[in-house]
Structures are given as C-alpha cells and as structure tokens.
Amino acid sequence: MRRQARGLIFIGIILVVSIVFIAIPTIDIDIFGRSFERGDDDTLLGLTLGLDLQGGTHLVYQASKDTGEAPTIDEMEVVRRTINNRVNQFGLSEPTVQLLGNPPDRVLIQIPGLSGASVSVGFAGNAVTDDELEGFFQSDLGHPEAAIRSDVDDSGAELLIVNLDELRGQRLDSVGNVLEESEADQIRAKLGDRFPATLRVIYSAPSGTSTPELAEPTVGGIGELLDQIGRNDALIAEVGTRSFSISIPNPIDDSVDAEGEVTEGEATRLRKLLNQQFGPPLIFALSGQINAYTVGGGVQEAKQLIGETAQLEFRERTCGPFLDPGDGTDWPPDGLGLDEWLLERCSNPNYFIETVLPLTGANLEDAFAGTQPGIARPVVNIVFDGEGADEFFEVTDRIARTRGLLAIYLDGEELVAPSARQGISGGRAFIQGPDFTSERTRTIAIQLKSGALPVDLTLTQERNVDATLGDDTLRKSVIAGAIGLGLVLAYMIIYYRGPGVVAALALILYASILLAVFKMVPVTLTLSGIAALILTIGTAVDANVLISERTKEELRAGRTLFAAINEGFARAWPSIRDSNVATLITSVVLFWFGDRLGTSVMQGFALTLGIGTLVSMFTAFFASRVISRTLASTPLGGRLKLWVPVGDVGAERAARPEQAPQAGD
Amino acid sequence: MNVVSRRYWFLSLSAVLVIVGAIAVATPPRLNLGIDFTSGTSFDLAFGFDVETEDVRAALNAAGHDDAIIQKAGDGEFFVRTRDLGQTGIDEIKRQVNERIGTDYRIPSVTSVGSSVAANTVRNAIIAVVVAAGFVMLYVMYAFRNIPKSYRYAIAAIVALGHDVFIVLGLFAILGQVIDAEVNAIFVVGVLTVIGYSVHDTIVIFDRIRENVALAPSRPFATSVNISINESIARSISTSLTTAMTILAMLLFGGESLRDFLIVLLSGVIIGTYSSLFLAAQLLVAWDNGDYKRLKFWGGRGSASADRA
Numbered sequence: 001m002r003r004q005a006r007g008l009i010f011i012g013i014i015l016v017v018s019i020v021f022i023a024i025p026t027i028d029i030d031i032f033g034r035s036f037e038r039g040d041d042d043t044l045l046g047l048t049l050g051l052d053l054q055g056g057t058h059l060v061y062q063a064s065k066d067t068g069e070a071p072t073i074d075e076m077e078v079v080r081r082t083i084n085n086r087v088n089q090f091g092l093s094e095p096t097v098q099l100l101g102n103p104p105d106r107v108l109i110q111i112p113g114l115s116g117a118s119v120s121v122g123f124a125g126n127a128v129t130d131d132e133l134e135g136f137f138q139s140d141l142g143h144p145e146a147a148i149r150s151d152v153d154d155s156g157a158e159l160l161i162v163n164l165d166e167l168r169g170q171r172l173d174s175v176g177n178v179l180e181e182s183e184a185d186q187i188r189a190k191l192g193d194r195f196p197a198t199l200r201v202i203y204s205a206p207s208g209t210s211t212p213e214l215a216e217p218t219v220g221g222i223g224e225l226l227d228q229i230g231r232n233d234a235l236i237a238e239v240g241t242r243s244f245s246i247s248i249p250n251p252i253d254d255s256v257d258a259e260g261e262v263t264e265g266e267a268t269r270l271r272k273l274l275n276q277q278f279g280p281p282l283i284f285a286l287s288g289q290i291n292a293y294t295v296g297g298g299v300q301e302a303k304q305l306i307g308e309t310a311q312l313e314f315r316e317r318t319c320g321p322f323l324d325p326g327d328g329t330d331w332p333p334d335g336l337g338l339d340e341w342l343l344e345r346c347s348n349p350n351y352f353i354e355t356v357l358p359l360t361g362a363n364l365e366d367a368f369a370g371t372q373p374g375i376a377r378p379v380v381n382i383v384f385d386g387e388g389a390d391e392f393f394e395v396t397d398r399i400a401r402t403r404g405l406l407a408i409y410l411d412g413e414e415l416v417a418p419s420a421r422q423g424i425s426g427g428r429a430f431i432q433g434p435d436f437t438s439e440r441t442r443t444i445a446i447q448l449k450s451g452a453l454p455v456d457l458t459l460t461q462e463r464n465v466d467a468t469l470g471d472d473t474l475r476k477s478v479i480a481g482a483i484g485l486g487l488v489l490a491y492m493i494i495y496y497r498g499p500g501v502v503a504a505l506a507l508i509l510y511a512s513i514l515l516a517v518f519k520m521v522p523v524t525l526t527l528s529g530i531a532a533l534i535l536t537i538g539t540a541v542d543a544n545v546l547i548s549e550r551t552k553e554e555l556r557a558g559r560t561l562f563a564a565i566n567e568g569f570a571r572a573w574p575s576i577r578d579s580n581v582a583t584l585i586t587s588v589v590l591f592w593f594g595d596r597l598g599t600s601v602m603q604g605f606a607l608t609l610g611i612g613t614l615v616s617m618f619t620a621f622f623a624s625r626v627i628s629r630t631l632a633s634t635p636l637g638g639r640l641k642l643w644v645p646v647g648d649v650g651a652e653r654a655a656r657p658e659q660a661p662q663a664g665d
Numbered sequence: 666m667n668v669v670s671r672r673y674w675f676l677s678l679s680a681v682l683v684i685v686g687a688i689a690v691a692t693p694p695r696l697n698l699g700i701d702f703t704s705g706t707s708f709d710l711a712f713g714f715d716v717e718t719e720d721v722r723a724a725l726n727a728a729g730h731d732d733a734i735i736q737k738a739g740d741g742e743f744f745v746r747t748r749d750l751g752q753t754g755i756d757e758i759k760r761q762v763n764e765r766i767g768t769d770y771r772i773p774s775v776t777s778v779g780s781s782v783a784a785n786t787v788r789n790a791i792i793a794v795v796v797a798a799g800f801v802m803l804y805v806m807y808a809f810r811n812i813p814k815s816y817r818y819a820i821a822a823i824v825a826l827g828h829d830v831f832i833v834l835g836l837f838a839i840l841g842q843v844i845d846a847e848v849n850a851i852f853v854v855g856v857l858t859v860i861g862y863s864v865h866d867t868i869v870i871f872d873r874i875r876e877n878v879a880l881a882p883s884r885p886f887a888t889s890v891n892i893s894i895n896e897s898i899a900r901s902i903s904t905s906l907t908t909a910m911t912i913l914a915m916l917l918f919g920g921e922s923l924r925d926f927l928i929v930l931l932s933g934v935i936i937g938t939y940s941s942l943f944l945a946a947q948l949l950v951a952w953d954n955g956d957y958k959r960l961k962f963w964g965g966r967g968s969a970s971a972d973r974a
Contacts, residue, residue, distance in 0.1 A: 052922065144713075145771055462777040477919045484914030488907045495903070527923055528851060534915055535858065535930065538908030539865070545907075546869070549900045575872040578808045579865035585800050586861030590854065593793040605854050609861075 004633065007626035015509055018516035047519055049112075050526030050604055052465050053474040056112035060461035061306065063105055076104045079457075083107060083306055107457065109306065119162045119187060122292030126158045128195050133160050136194055141187060159292060185437050188293055192250030195288060196234075199251075199267065201274065202283035203242035217242060217278040225273040229266055251289055263374065293438060306457065312361030312448065315354040316395055317405040317417060320345035346405055346417070354407060357395060363388025365427075367448035369441035372430055378441040379430040380416075382448065389427025397423030408448070416444060477530045484534060485511070488541055496548050502628045503544035510540050510619040514612060523611065526604040536612025539583065543620035546572040547628075565628050576620055583613050669891045672947035679944050683828055686835020696834070697841030699849035702787050706750040706777040710762070712741035713769035721745070724761040728754075736845055738921070741770075749777060790853040797857055798826055801864050808868065812875055817952050822867045825945040829863045829936050830856055836932055837925075846925045855926050859933030862908075866901065866941040873897050874946065886953045890946050898942065905938040 051058050063071045063079060071079070076099050084097045100106040121133065130148050137146035147163045203217050215221060219236050222244060226234045235247040254265040264272075267286050274281060322345070324331045332341035333351070345351050366383040384392050395406055400420045407417040418431045431444075489507060492500035514533070518525060551568030559567065590606035668675075690696055700707050710721065718737050725733045725745065734746040747754070755775065762770065778786075802819045809815040833856065840846040873893040881889065909931060916927045 144769070460778070462775065464775040465773070473919075473922055477915070477923075480915045480918035481911075483918055484911030487910045487914060491907060491910065528854060528926065531915065531923055531926060531930065532858075534911045535862070535908065537911050538904065538934075541907045542865075542904040545900050545903045549903075553896070571876075575869045578872065579868045581808075582801055582804060582864040582868060583861040585804055586797050586857055586864075589793060589797040589800060590857050593789060593796075602850065602854050605858075609858070 004626055004630045007622070008630055011509065011623050011626060015512055018509075018512040021516040021519055022512065047515070048522040048524045049474065050524045050529065051110055051112060051463070052527045053471075053477075053525065054112045055465050055471070056110060057465075058461075058463040059109045059111075059306070059459060060100070061107045061109070061457040062460045063107060064456050064458065070103070071105060073103060076107075079107060083109060106460075117164045119164065119184065120159050120292065121162070121191060121290060122157055122159045123195065124157075124197070124289045124291045125287035127198070127288030128160070130160060132195075133162065136191075137162055137164070140194065141190065157292070181437075188290075188438070189250070191293075192290060194249075195290070196247045196249035197251045197289040198287055199246040199248060199270070200283055200285045200287075201244045201246065201281045202240075203278065204282040205242070214279045215277055217244070217274075217281075219244070221277065222246065222274070225270060225277060228273060229269045231266060231270075251286065253289070312364070313409040314357040314359035314395075315407045315409060316357055316399060317346065317407045318353045318355075318402060319404055320351035322403055346419075352405075357391065357406075359384070359388055359391050359395070361448075363391070364448060367445040369438065369445045370430070372432070375432050377432065377434070377436045378438045379432045379436065380441045380444050380448070381428070381430045384427035386427070389425070392427055392429070393423050393425045396420035396429070415448070473527060477527065481530060481534060485537060488537060492541065492544070496545075498631065499544065499548035499551055499628070502624055502631060503541060503548065505627050506544060506619045506624045507537065507540060509623050510616055511537075513619070514615050517611060517615065518608075521611075523607055524604055525608075528602075528605040529608040532605045532608035533612055536609065536616055539580065539613060540616035540619060542579075543572075543576045543616060544624055546575055547620070547624060551628075561632050562629070565625075565632055569625055569628075573621065576617065580613050580617050584610055587613065667891060668894050668943065669887045669947065669950050672943075672950060675943040675947055676951070679828055679940070682835075683831045686831045686833075686838070689835040689838035690831075696838050696848045697846060699847035699852075700746060700776065700778045702790075702848065702850075704778050705746060705748045706754070706775065707744070707746040708755070708775040709738070709773050710743040710745060711771050711773055712743075712766070714767070715741050716743075716766060718743070720766050721762075724765045725758060727765065728758045728761040730758070786850060790850070793853060794830070794856060794860070797860055798823060801826070801860065805864070805868065805871075809871065809875065812878070817949060818871050821945045821948040821952070822864055822871070824948060825867055825940040826860055826863050828944060829859055829933060829940050832936050833859060833929060833932050837929070840928065846928060849925070851923075851926045852929060855929030855933065858930060859937060862933060863937035863940060866904075866937050867945045869900070870894070870897055870941045870946055871949075874949070887950045890950050894942055894946055901938050901942060905934055908934050 063076060065071055080097050080099055084095075095109065095111040097110075098108045100108050121128075130150055134146055134148040137143045137148075143162075143164050145164065148160055149163075150158055150160050201217075201222070219238050222236050223232075226232060226236070226246070231248055231251075233249065237245050237247075239245045248266065251267055252265045254262060254268050271281075271284055274284075320333070320341070321331065332338060332345075336344060363384050364382060365385045365388070366381075368381050369378055370381050372379050397420075398404065399406055400422045403419070405417045405419050408415045416431060416433065418433070420429075433440075485507070489504045492503045492507075494500070496503065514536075517523070523529070547568050550572045551564050554564035554567045554571075555561070587606045587610035590602055591610070593602065718735055721735050721743055722733075725731070725735065725747070730747045732748065736744045738744050750758075755772075759772075802823050805819040805822050806815055809818045812818070837846055837848060837852070841848070870893065873896060874890055877889040877893050877896075878884075878886065912927055912931045912934065915923065916931065919927075
C-alpha cells in the first residue's frame with residue numbers, strides 16, 4: 001500500500017499541476033530574470049490555435065534571385081526579419097514568419113485573425129460595449145459582416161477591434177482632388193457622432209452664502225455657454241438636482257504645440273465659462289471620447305507589402321531660390337507669379353536640385369504612425385540609429401536654414417518631402433502633412449520600415465480562413481471531441497467494469513496532461529491536430545484494453561487479483577510498447593515530410609500524434625498500474641466479478657478470491 | 666472459431682477488394698484530386714439568401730472561368746474550384762457576382778496552390794508513404810528479431826498495410842464520384858495515419874502469436890495462430906470500437922472541414938482491424954504451410970496438412 005501511496009501522490013500532483021496550467025489563461029512568471037510567458041487570453045483555455053481554428057491568412061512565398069543563384073541563408077534571414085517587421089503591423093495577434101526548406105528557399109507567413117480590414121477603437125473610460133459597437137457597424141455603417149473582439153493596449157485601456165471584409169479607400173478624381181473621403185475616415189466621423197463624449201457636470205448644493213454674481217446653473221444657461229464655444233450640436237440633459245449630462249460628439253481636446261503653447265480644447269473652455277457663470281462645479285468629468293483609432297489593413301495590403309522590393313532613399317532637395325538671386329537671370333523663372341513660384345519652387349522637378357544623402361533605410365530604426373499634441377492630424381514618427389541621427393541632424397539643420405526639403409523616395413517614387421524648422425538632434429522626429437489621414441500615416445510608416453529585400457518573392461500558396469469560420473469549427477470540434485470522449489468512457493466502464501474505471505481515470509489524467517503540455521510547449525493546435533488527439537485517445541484506450549484483457553486471462557487462469565494485475569501489465573507492456581513505437585515512427589516521418597509538402601498542417605498533426613502517443617505510453621505504464629493496484633486494495637478488490645468484463649463467465653468462475661493482502665506489495 | 670482453415674476465403678476477399686480498388690483508381694473517372702495536387706484556387710461562397718447553381722455558373726463564366734467546378738454545399742453556400750487565380754482573378758469574379766447575383770455574400774475561405782507546389786506535392790506524398798512503410802518494416806523486423814524467419818512478419822505486415830492503403834484509395838475513387846470526396850494533402854496525412862494504425866494493430870496480433878508459439882513450440886503453427894486470433898478478437902473489437910466512436914463523433918458533430926479526412930481514418934480503422942486478424946495472420950500461416958509454393962490459393966482447398974488447424 002505504501003508503494004501505491006507514493007504513486008498516487010505523484011499522479012495527484014501531476015493532475016493538479018496540469019489542471020492549474022490549463023485553468024489559468026495566461027501564465028507569466030520570471031525565472032532568474034528571464035520571463036516565461038505562455039497562454040493567450042482570447043483563445044479557448046489559452047491554447048495556441050492554428051489558423052484553421054482562429055481564422056487568418058497563411059501565405060507561402062518562393063524566394064528567387066534574378067541572377068539565378070539560390071538565395072543564401074543570410075539573405076533568407078534578412079528576408080525573414082524584414083517581412084516580420086512588415087507584417088507585425090497587421091493581424092490581431094502575433095504573426096509568424098518562418099523559413100521553409102533545407103537550405104531555406106521559401107517563406108511561410110501566418111497572420112492570425114487577419115480578415116479583409118480592421119478598425120481599432122478605444123473609448124475613454126470604456127464607455128462603449130462590444131455589442132453596441134458591433135451593432136453600429138452592422139446596421140449603420142453598412143458592414144453586416146462586422147465581427148468584434150476586445151483587446152487591451154499597452155497601457156491597459158480597452159481596445160475594441162472590428163473585423164470587416166473591406167474598407168473603401170479614398171476616391172480621387174483625375175486631377176487628384178478628393179471626391180470622397182476614405183471609408184476609414186468617414187467611419188471615424190460617424191463614430192464620433194454616434195458615440196459622443198459625455199460630460200458630467202455636477203454642482204454641489206448651494207451653500208447659505210452664495211455669491212450674488214453667480215447664477216443658478218440651468219440647462220438653458222449651459223446651453224448658451226455651449227453656443228459660445230461653438231458647440232450648439234451638444235445635447236444637455238438635467239439628470240438630477242444641479243446635475244447635468246452633456247453629450248458632445250467628437251470634442252476637441254487640449255493640445256500643446258512644439259513651443260509649449262497650450263491651445264485649449266472645448267472641455268477646458270467650457271469649464272472656464274462654467275466657473276465664471278455658475279462657479280466651479282463639484283464634478284466635471286469627460287468620458288467616452290475616442291482616444292484611439294487605428295485602421296488595420298487586409299490580406300491584399302499584406303500581400304502587397306510583403307511582395308514589394310522597396311528601396312528607400314533620402315535626398316536633400318534644394319529648392320529654387322526663395323529670393324531674387326540678383327544675378328540678372330529671370331526670377332521667378334518662366335514668367336511665374338510670385339505665389340505660383342512659392343508653390344512650384346519645391347515641388348516641380350524643373351526648379352529644384354536633389355542630392356542623395358548617405359542616409360538609407362538601414363539607418364531607419366523605426367517608423368510608426370501616431371499623434372502629436374498640438375497637431376490635429378495624425379503624424380508619422382521616425383527614429384534613426386546612432387550614425388543616422390548625426391546625419392539627420394546635419395541635414396535638417398541645413399534645410400532649415402536654406403528652406404530646403406528632405407525628400408524621401410521609395411522605389412524611385414517620392415513618398416513624402418517634409419521641411420524642417422530647425423536642426424533635429426537625437427534622431428527622433430515626426431513628419432506632419434496637411435493631408436495626412438490615419439490610413440496614410442500608417443501606410444507611410446509601413447513603407448518606411450519595409451526597407452529593401454535582397455530577393456524576389458513569388459506567392460505560391462495561399463489559404464485564408466475567416467475568423468468566424470475558425471471559431472465555428474473550433475466550437476464544433478470541441479463538442480465532438482467531448483462527445484467522443486464521453487462515449488469511450490461510458491463504454492469502458494460499462495463493459496470492462498473495474499479495469500474500465502481504471503481506464504477512465506487514466507484517460508482523464510491523460511487528457512489533462514496532454515492539454516497542459518500543449519499549452520506549455522506551446523504546440524499550435526490545428527484542426528488536424530484535433531483529429532490526431534482523437535486518434536491518440538483511441539491508442540490510450542487500446543493500451544488499457546490490452547491490460548484489461550490480459551488481467552482477465554490471468555484471472556481466468558486462477559490467479560489472485562493482485563497477481564493477475566501485475567501479470568497483466570507485464571504481459572501487455574511489450575505489445576503496447578511496440579505498437580506505439582510504430583505510431584511514433586509514422587509521426588516522425590510525417591513531421592519530416594510536413595515541411596516538404598508545404599503545409600504546416602502535416603507538421604501540426606505529426607507533432608500532436610507524437611506527443612499524444614508518448615503521453616499515452618506514460619499514463620498506460622505508470623498511472624494505470626497505480627490506479628489499478630489502489631482500487632484492487634480497496635474492498636472493491638474483493639468483489640472479483642467487478643474485474644471481469646461483462647458476460648465473461650469463464651473468467652468469473654475461475655478467479656480466485658484475494659488472500660490477505662501481502663505485505664510489501 | 667476456426668479462422669485459419671477458412672483463410673482462403675479471407676485472402677480471396679482481400680484480393681478482390683484490392684483489385685476493385687485498383688480498378689476504381691486506374692479507370693477514369695479517377696481519383697478526385699484536390700488543388701494541393703492539381704494546383705488552382707478553391708474558395709467558398711456564402712450568400713445571405715438562396716441562390717441557384719446556374720446563377721453562380723453564369724457569373725463564373727462571365728468572369729472567364731467556364732472550367733470552374735461548382736458544388737452546392739447548402740442553402741446559398743457553394744464551394745468553387747478554378748485554375749490558379751491571382752488577386753485580380755478573385756476581384757473579377759466578385760465583380761461578376763456583384764452584378765449578376767447581389768452583394769450580400771461573403772467569401773469565408775480562399776486557398777490557392779501554385780502549379781510548382783502541386784507537382785512537388787504528388788512526388789513528396791508518394792515518397793512519404795514509401796518511406797514510412799519502409800521504416801515500419803525495419804522496426805517490425807527488429808521487434809521480432811528473436812523469432813526465426815522474422816522477415817516473414819515484416820513482409821506480412823507490409824502486405825497488410827499495402828492492402829489497407831489500396832482499399833482506402835479505391836474507396837475514395839468511388840466516393841469522389843458519389844459525395845465529391847477530394848484527395849488533398851490532408852488525405853496523405855490520413856493515409857500515413859492509417860499505416861501507423863494498421864501496423865499498430867498488426868503488431869499486437871503478431872505479439873500474441875509470438876507468445877503462443879513460445880509457450881508451445883511443438884504445436885502446429887497454424888493452431889497457435891488460430892488460438893492467438895481467438896484470444897485477440899475481443900481486444901481488437903474493443904479498440905476499434907472506441908477509436909471508431911471518437912472518429913464518428915467528430916464526423917457527426919464536428920464541422921465540415923475534416924469530413925474527407927475523417928472518412929479516411931474511419932475506413933482505415935475498420936479495414937486495418939480486419940487486415941490484422943484476417944489477412945496478416947493468414948499470410949503467415951500460408952507461408953509457413955508452403956501454400957505459396959504449391960499455389961493452392963486460387964484452387965480448391967489445400968492439402969490435408971493445411972486442414973490440421
């Protein structure tokens with residue numbers, strides 16, 4: 001019994017640990033200063049899900065060089081890193097970029113959760129619920145396919161991410177004038193209207209000594225103040241005594257420009273007016289503004305960006321002379337008026353000179369879209385590395401003095417050509433433009449970061465799975481798996497009785513360990529992986545069946561229960577071992593070939609099959625034996641009928657009742 | 666139950682099944698190959714309302730794809746397969762569908778495979794199956810190395826394995842016409858799994874045979890085999906039943922995506938169990954008996970010695 005106690009405790013610990021690992025969605029611990037993170041808040045039990053269960057895009061590109069040589073390992077590594085940078089902006093969780101082939105000549109890109117397009121909105125104070133936003137997109141914005149999920153940004157604020165099929169871009173006429181704003185911008189405006197910010201203004205009860213100049217706050221009175229700040233579209237409601245709720249669509253926030261001057265936002269101005277008119281309110285709280293709004297690209301944009309071989313070039317543009325050079329030549333040239341000249345001098349290639357700078361894409365460490373206080377439109381932030389920063393300072397210093405421009409070219413086409421007001425040191429700057437939308441800044445940032453690829457890429461394989469299809473599939477698979485497992489457990493217990501119960505318990509342990517291992521490694525669970533799991537349940541049961549059958553035979557041969565169990569194990573083990581090894585061989589072959597067949601489907605399946613087989617061998621060899629012996633040493637062991645499959649009369653009769661339990665068993 | 670003496674029936678049955686399978690695969694219409702092998706693009710169309718197949722076909726024809734394969738998968742749901750499209754191809758199709766049918770639809774999934782990949786896939790699939798079979802055979806020889814003439818066991822296992830694969834292929838050739846079952850990369854995964862499972866099962870039987878032979882070496886081999894089979898039937902049925910139960914649950918309650926794959930697994934489990942008991946073991950007996958030399962297979966019953974069992 002003592003031996004069993006040790007074994008039982010061991011199993012118990014494993015079971016508890018497994019369940020703990022599974023139950024906690026994300027595990028994040030620091031071991032010796034290195035953090036260990038596993039799990040995912042959004043997926044079932046925190047498991048890592050493959051694309052067919054999560055939805056997303058799977059792309060395989062073939063790399064080639066126009067010289068005809070095969071790409072080197074170093075070049076492929078550059079490709080991998082560059083594409084990783086490019087696609088990291090997309091999708092809803094970590095995209096993976098892997099090299100395939102030996103030596104590597106293909107790139108596999110998996111972007112989970114990437115659908116046509118996506119919009120991320122953050123409301124201050126989490127004022128809007130998922131369903132509200134989803135409903136709005138579905139009914140009012142013309143996107144019946146909208147699917148929402150929530151995420152948390154780095155500062156802990158909630159972000160609502162809406163997946164859409166497509167977002168219409170800007171429509172321009174033949175000259176380049178904007179006919180229709182991009183859908184993303186239109187949506188932003190509509191969101192601001194539909195989900196206005198709410199201002200709670202509460203005045204404390206009037207004290208006995210009230211200053212005569214201060215009036216009593218009323219809806220009408222506040223309404224007049226709102227007119228004064230130019231917001232007569234705001235709605236005011238009195239929600240209690242001296243308590244008001246003001247609904248303002250798209251309020252303008254305070255902003256600070258580069259010189260440190262503050263431009264007051266609407267809320268601040270209103271507050272000042274309130275103070276003047278009615279005295280300072282007890283409570284003045286603004287919530288529900290849209291404080292984050294980003295647009296995500298879709299599959300097409302991802303593919304476009306990946307396939308591009310972008311060449312980034314920085315040039316210093318010296319514009320036509322600002323003042324009359326006084327050397328007798330025509331100024332402004334070509335008979336241009338002064339106004340026209342001021343426009344043309346920097347934008348018409350006839351009138352400016354460019355020199356290529358030693359700055360390259362390699363010097364650009366980062367580029368990202370964002371906002372700057374004091375600037376109404378989104379900006380593009382850029383960060384240069386050490387030597388890039390020095391060069392950048394010199395250039396910006398020069399062009400500030402000569403009123404030139406820093407022209408940034410991507411693949412020979414001008415991307416953007418900003419001016420600088422002064423030399424910028426430190427390598428960090430931002431680019432602003434009068435026509436910058438959130439989409440445009442994002443695209444520019446991505447293109448700046450994309451850098452140059454040393455190889456040509458051709459798309460050879462593509463698989464897109466809609467997120468809802470993935471969710472649906474996952475749900476159905478889990479249900480089916482549970483049903484299957486239930487059926488098996490029922491069968492085992494009903495038919496095999498005693499050993500069946502052992503098998504059932506061992507199976508539960510097996511499932512727990514397996515799920516915990518999948519989460520910890522982590523193993524990406526794909527649909528075929530689930531199929532492999534189901535197969536391994538069959539194998540795990542098989543091991544127990546073998547043991548049960550052997551035990552039955554030993555009982556039939558007239559042994560005591562304990563002896564029968566021991567013999568049963570001993571005899572069954574070689575079969576279990578050999579047959580499982582054969583399955584393991586198959587999974588190794590599958591794994592090795594998975595790479596060549598270009599799909600990760602096979603590798604996921606093989607890995608799941610292999611791990612499942614190994615774990616089932618462990619539970620069969622160890623857990624089943626301990627559980628068996630434990631059960632046998634309880635009073636149940638005396639009722640031999642329970643240890644024999646239903647209907648096997650011969651074994652029942654032949655089995656000898658248990659003697660007194662032997663010491664040291 | 667005297668299985669061994671009826672072995673000619675079982676062997677004949679197996680031979681017939683394999684031949685039927687081979688014919689089904691060889692004669693057109695052959696295997697319904699998916700795009701992983703033929704290259705092309707396949708996608709689902711999910712309309713918000715019921716649509717006739719002809720309308721979808723008209724739209725695809727207008728987009729220049731009269732060779733497209735369209736299958737109706739439910740109300741307003743279609744599964745379409747065309748040659749390899751680029752992005753412009755899909756856009757053109759979407760445009761035609763917008764014009765002719767309506768805009769209330771979604772494309773939940775698109776898969777494209779280039780032709781170079783497809784050609785490789787065929788080659789690699791065959792190599793994978795052969796390599797797996799080869800390694801398994803080596804392992805069987807190693808596991809049974811203490812038995813005289815262990816190579817017989819390995820070969821019997823391989824023949825049973827090949828038998829299983831051919832029958833599954835044949836089954837799929839027929840199903841390809843009946844329920845449009847497709848042979849894709851996942852099919853190869855299924856076949857490899859069936860190989861693993863079949864061998865797993867066969868080894869368990871062989872193990873029994875080895876044990877019984879060791880217990881009573883003077884007993885006629887055929888008798889030992891018969892006893893082994895009878896002892897193992899309960900276990901084989903239990904295992905197959907439980908595995909089949911879980912696969913069936915997935916098939917019935919799981920999504921559509923894995924249907925073809927699960928059919929491979931299910932048929933593989935059934936046939937694999939059958940082949941371990943009624944084929945592989947019989948081959949061993951037949952060999953031991955010298956049936957091959959006398960080629961009494963196709964004729965009537967064997968000599969008196971074969972009937973000893």
